[in-house]
Amino acid sequence: MELKDFLDEYKRALSMLKEDRLKVYRVKTPEEIKEGFVYETEYEGAPVLLLVANLEENFAEVVPLSFSWELATYYDYILEFEHPLRDTWIAQLDLATEIPKEILFQFNERGRIKEEDLRIIQSVLTDEGEI
Numbered sequence: 001m002e003l004k005d006f007l008d009e010y011k012r013a014l015s016m017l018k019e020d021r022l023k024v025y026r027v028k029t030p031e032e033i034k035e036g037f038v039y040e041t042e043y044e045g046a047p048v049l050l051l052v053a054n055l056e057e058n059f060a061e062v063v064p065l066s067f068s069w070e071l072a073t074y075y076d077y078i079l080e081f082e083h084p085l086r087d088t089w090i091a092q093l094d095l096a097t098e099i100p101k102e103i104l105f106q107f108n109e110r111g112r113i114k115e116e117d118l119r120i121i122q123s124v125l126t127d128e129g130e131i
Contacts, residue, residue: 039107
């Protein structure tokens, strides 16, 4: 597979996202934000998916997910997660950060990753393990 093929796949994926969709937002409570769940919003026509790896009282440690798994690096973790765009995703562990839970209230819940994947990601983020 050539770099041009990756670019064509990326453009095809983005064009699928430009379809007109009705956006419905529901206010969430802090208790509804859970570890292992993926939350999605859109930014400039592209999906933004955040995996909640760890929770504290007012903050969530999140890991961005990318659908361009072909471009994964040594610091990333590839996982399977069902989504209309594709089912293989990169958990970008080197970009993990803490955000206030309130930010996630405006995101849509997309589902949950496998418990085994969550434990591996949590282990790496706490420096107890390696990929």
